[in-house]
Amino acid sequence: MALTGLEIYKQLPKKNCGECGTPTCLAFAMNLAAGKASLDACPYVSPEAREALESAAAPPIAKVILGTGDKAVEMGDETELFRHDKRFNHEPAIALRVSDALSKDEVLSRVQSINDLSFDRVGQHYTVQAIAVTHDAQEPEAFVQTVELVAANTDLNLVLMAEDPAVLTPVVPKVAARKPLLYAANVNNYEAMVSLAKEHGCPLAVKASGLEELAGLVEKITGLGYKQLVLDPGARSLSRAVADFTQIRRLAIKKRFRPFGYPIMALTTSTDPLAEVLEAVNYIAKYASLIVLNTIAKAHLLPLLSWRQNLYTDPQVPIRVEEKIYEVGEVNENSPVYITTNFSLTYYSVEGEVESSRIPSYIIPVDTNGLSVLTAYADGKFDAEKIASVIKKLGIENKVKHRTLVIPGLVAVLKGKLEDLTGWKVLVGPREASGIPSFARNNFA
Amino acid sequence: MPLQLLKEKNRAAVQKVTLGATKEEGGTRTHTITIGGDAALPFHHFEGEIPHRPVVAMEVQDIEPDWPDALKKCFVDVMKEPGRWAEKCVKEYGADLIYLKLDGADPEGANRSVEDCVAAVKEVLQAVGVPLIVVGCGDAEKDKEVLEAVAEAAAGENLLLGNAEQDNYKSLTAACLVHKHNIIARSPLDINICKQLNILITEMNMPPNRIVIDPSIGSLGYGIEYAYSIMERTRLGALQGDKMLSMPVLCTVGYEAWRTKEAVAPVSDFPGWGDTEERGILWEAVTATALLQAGAHLLLMRHPKAVALVKENIEKLMVSNAY
Ligand code: SF4
Numbered sequence: 119m120a121l122t123g124l125e126i127y128k129q130l131p132k133k134n135c136g137e138c139g140t141p142t143c144l145a146f147a148m149n150l151a152a153g154k155a156s157l158d159a160c161p162y163v164s165p166e167a168r169e170a171l172e173s174a175a176a177p178p179i180a181k182v183i184l185g186t187g188d189k190a191v192e193m194g195d196e197t198e199l200f201r202h203d204k205r206f207n208h209e210p211a212i213a214l215r216v217s218d219a220l221s222k223d224e225v226l227s228r229v230q231s232i233n234d235l236s237f238d239r240v241g242q243h244y245t246v247q248a249i250a251v252t253h254d255a256q257e258p259e260a261f262v263q264t265v266e267l268v269a270a271n272t273d274l275n276l277v278l279m280a281e282d283p284a285v286l287t288p289v290v291p292k293v294a295a296r297k298p299l300l301y302a303a304n305v306n307n308y309e310a311m312v313s314l315a316k317e318h319g320c321p322l323a324v325k326a327s328g329l330e331e332l333a334g335l336v337e338k339i340t341g342l343g344y345k346q347l348v349l350d351p352g353a354r355s356l357s358r359a360v361a362d363f364t365q366i367r368r369l370a371i372k373k374r375f376r377p378f379g380y381p382i383m384a385l386t387t388s389t390d391p392l393a394e395v396l397e398a399v400n401y402i403a404k405y406a407s408l409i410v411l412n413t414i415a416k417a418h419l420l421p422l423l424s425w426r427q428n429l430y431t432d433p434q435v436p437i438r439v440e441e442k443i444y445e446v447g448e449v450n451e452n453s454p455v456y457i458t459t460n461f462s463l464t465y466y467s468v469e470g471e472v473e474s475s476r477i478p479s480y481i482i483p484v485d486t487n488g489l490s491v492l493t494a495y496a497d498g499k500f501d502a503e504k505i506a507s508v509i510k511k512l513g514i515e516n517k518v519k520h521r522t523l524v525i526p527g528l529v530a531v532l533k534g535k536l537e538d539l540t541g542w543k544v545l546v547g548p549r550e551a552s553g554i555p556s557f558a559r560n561n562f563a
Numbered sequence: 564m565p566l567q568l569l570k571e572k573n574r575a576a577v578q579k580v581t582l583g584a585t586k587e588e589g590g591t592r593t594h595t596i597t598i599g600g601d602a603a604l605p606f607h608h609f610e611g612e613i614p615h616r617p618v619v620a621m622e623v624q625d626i627e628p629d630w631p632d633a634l635k636k637c638f639v640d641v642m643k644e645p646g647r648w649a650e651k652c653v654k655e656y657g658a659d660l661i662y663l664k665l666d667g668a669d670p671e672g673a674n675r676s677v678e679d680c681v682a683a684v685k686e687v688l689q690a691v692g693v694p695l696i697v698v699g700c701g702d703a704e705k706d707k708e709v710l711e712a713v714a715e716a717a718a719g720e721n722l723l724l725g726n727a728e729q730d731n732y733k734s735l736t737a738a739c740l741v742h743k744h745n746i747i748a749r750s751p752l753d754i755n756i757c758k759q760l761n762i763l764i765t766e767m768n769m770p771p772n773r774i775v776i777d778p779s780i781g782s783l784g785y786g787i788e789y790a791y792s793i794m795e796r797t798r799l800g801a802l803q804g805d806k807m808l809s810m811p812v813l814c815t816v817g818y819e820a821w822r823t824k825e826a827v828a829p830v831s832d833f834p835g836w837g838d839t840e841e842r843g844i845l846w847e848a849v850t851a852t853a854l855l856q857a858g859a860h861l862l863l864m865r866h867p868k869a870v871a872l873v874k875e876n877i878e879k880l881m882v883s884n885a886y
Pocket of ligand 1: 130131132133134135136137138139140141142143146159160161162163
């Protein structure tokens, strides 16, 4: 929601003196709106106008970075409430808890398991982003020791969770180079926390009880000159968190309410790990940029990370699969060959149904720029020539002895031409992927 | 700066649809279930009434289905008897409704007769007191016969019958009108077709408050984000007063989740994916939970543990968050 040239013009001195390098204030305003000029070029702009223009030009939600180097995670920097309007930018970071009440061996084995959490599915690679060390022990030294132990044994980013500045102060210098998130400033400790965060350049979580208190606290902190913030409104029930997070995001984007223009963090409270995963599914949907979790089981994190990836895909670009020969099951030279398009939803529904037909098969998704069968056909991206050239290029003739292709029922009209071009027999498959199992039974069993 | 919360003033609400009929209402259900009525985005209690919680229907089939072992073992003693199967879902697993899928009718499969299908419906109606959803096998010709017979045999029960689709909605709509049932309008992940189908069905004089939208969701990992966005847009449309997008939404969660590789692949095939059983349960439960945030009203599910988790999640989300 950048300002228009006219909105900017209203704030300029209207002297038309030309000192900014453009002849008129209006021309200068247009350049500013287009990002082609800097406000500094005008020596006469008033401090009030500068303030107004800069805050309007700032992104609605600040980008805050956890960590450094190639493991650094960008949080915030979002501009939308609904993904159908425009892509959500930064997948929420997942931080897994390690308590300082654990023994040294327990910490080591848990950190090792967390380090091993990475997943490959459908050509995607999913990882977790951080370890959150929580201060649950009685003695402050336990926290220092645990943070050092964790830091020495992982490349992941760190979240340091001890609300007492006295506990955090001795630890932060030891790991400051990794830019951990300090959790958290609250109404009682914020001055000490801000100076600690400032001194070491670390992002700082701001924890309040409720939105009202949060807004006030953020204003005090930004008043002290610190803006690397992550917001925790303190909601510890799911329904309250959904409401608070929604208000924070809405007010930041629609009202440019500056105190809420920072990424949000969520802390799970469910004790059952499966319930905890569902709790986190809601936080991913509802605007969290960082989620602190307990469970470290692979079977729990794979579904959660898949959801995160799905939600943050670009809704404008249909996802595509690669144009190549896919094998479903233990294929051999007699296996059927199905042709479809490379729109991933189309491809995966075909793959799913071919799989459930229990007849090992080849699938060739023709690159249609990610369009589904009918749309691609209407667009001229899925015709007989195209299919013929793709099967030739991929060399399916070297993989099978037979010479039969199955095409989607929706493009039955391509049959004659495709047979002429390829010399292969063309079977017209079902109109919907769901018809594949019975089609396969009738034709290939 | 004092904090001014931002509450949207919505012009309209989602339709309420009531399923089932008690004795007084001409049916035999012990109670009815109403879905919809939301005057806000999902669980935004702070700016509009959400009068009815989303509900879970558990899937039962008329013939023993070829389900993965993780599912089968939950129903192993009852899968050959739809009535007992339904009873177990309601009594033991807490299903709000029963979703009976007449897969046995499929001419390519068991090809069971219309009479057998009707008998299965009656068996389930007798075994449980909750409202019933009945869908055909997906073969247009056979479904026409089967569903017309079911509609007639269960007249008065105020069933939810499906599926009506864009090129095949007339006979089912007519049967639902004559025998006073509700109808599932299924569209292929396309909000324009969804709306068009609702228009076509209401043009046959079906009141909008007897239609439930089935947007043909994809499961987690397989297109769920398309369904998520279409459902969010549908809800926004309903709240802005678009009557033809204002019907409650059902999601075929169990079917979609349990045909994915991730839900069933053994650890030996994918050692990096963790324990199969919990992975499968979560694949279904995460699909349901994500779609609840997009506006699902009626979840069609399979695994008892996933059902329990999702119901618990719904309870938490239905706690008022008014300011
Ligand atoms: S320097 Fe400032 S006052 Fe002069 S023309 Fe440029 S914008 Fe206007």
